[in-house]
Amino acid sequence: MKFGTLYSYWSTDWACNFDGYVALVKKASEIGFDILEISADHVYHMSVSELEKLNEIRKSHGLIFTLNSGPAKQYDLASADEAIRQQGMDYFTHILEKMPILQADTLIGAIYSYWPCDFVTTDKAAAWERSAQCLHIIGEAAAQRGISIALEVLNRNETYIMTNCEEAVAYCKKVNSSAVKVLLDTYHMNIEEDDIPAAIRYAGPWLGHFHVGENNRKLPGMNNSIDWPAVAAALHEIGYNKGVVMEPFILSGGAVGDAIRVWRDLSDNASPQQMDEYISRSLDFLKTTFA
Template identity: 45%
Template sequence: MKFGIYYSYWEQEWSADCLPYIERVAKLGFDVIEIAAHHANNFSQAQLDEIARAAKDNGIAMTAGLGPSADCYLAAPDPAIRKAGRAFFEKTLTNIAKLDVHSIGGALHSYWPVDYNKPIDKQGDWERGVEGIASLADFANDLGINLCIEVLNRFENHVINTAEEGVAFVTEVGKPNVKVMLDTFHMNIEEDSFSAAIRTAGPLLGHFHTGEANRRVPGRGRLPWHEIGTALREIGYTGTVVMEPFVKMGGGIGKDIRVWRDLSDNADQQKMDEDARKSLEFSRFVLEGC
């Protein structure tokens, strides 16, 4: 397994510059840094080159996360929004490919977070999502990118809430570079069993996010990490494990993730780094079993 962290752990805005964090995560011992995919569209070619060079120089691989907005996504009932979504994805995938990103995960099949003040059409959103992802998959594959469809909790999305639904969706898409993505935070809300969900995903599991039930770093809560690690090893998972903790209030991140209290225990940057380093050591131990 390759272990990573989402750089937004340290930030309050999704648009924050990822470049300063590449060397930091390398020094903390991580293999991977995850970035917000759509902000690559705001970078010049020189900036993209600089980020890619920094990652290579520090021995860090990059993955990307994405929650499309409601005005440009692939499953929209409005054909104009679907068209805008396709153009947005093509631009985004082209740019992250320049960063040597080979995996993008999130609510790629829908938008995030869902506005539940609007009517919900799960079946229609499912069917349009399958069609949109299937039509995008070959474009992504030509860039060497896997599309990892995230299983999200009911409060953030309605289309895919369990590993069983994730497998059904990906199977219906039927493209080899379209995978299931699981996240322990969402699994804690929706799944009857962590290990059963992981075994259900099996060989289709393409990306794995970790975090405690309250979104702290792994190892500072109550999730059954040994059970989770055993299941990952049982299915022979050797992919990326990216922790996605959110512990600070404020900004767009705090608002979107609903962080209404300081979960870091008022940590400064040095303490945040140390918490991440200790969690990485813990994660390697319990998930790899060594």
């Protein structure tokens, strides 16, 4: 397994420019991560020359990029509006075209719809029909480039499309593309699944990416609300050898705090140095527990 973190841990703002990513590549590799999970939307907007430069820096630090997408509503592949679905298809096609520049082969997130969901429409059957058709086409384009797509199972407050592993596997079967797999996240699973290790075993070969976080999105190992040894055993049982990426959110405020609904500080008023210590300790915990 390869261990990573989402880029936004240190900030309350989703924004991150080229210089910001260069600093994060250095920091993540110094801490000992294999993966830095970056924003697919930032890749969409970055120029080819910036991406080429960023890739050189990534390579020199021996890091892998995975791309995380919480698409805006204007790119909703489940939309009843054909023009919006087409906009989404164009958006993801452009991201897939840019990923080889970063030698990135994993695109993940709620790309079957948009995030966070506002629940204005919740016609699930119709949304499945529309988005699965779009994802079949995107999945085939990804497969041609050797890219895999992992669809994130979210909790009920963030989507209506897929909220447990069983639904996600059924959805992937409907998409019917070898590139399209499932992403399970312990934070969401803790809310929705009856039995987290059983859900991991159910996913089996469909599991394409894995997110880790405590019940309140604290860093893995910070409060042990999740039975981490049981999670690790289930991953070993299915022979999982891909990304294990933490998505810690412990700072309140800003666009990140609002989107994740962090309404109080969960960091114990950590200084920047303490933030580094927390994540370094959590990475050690994961490597030990998942070894």
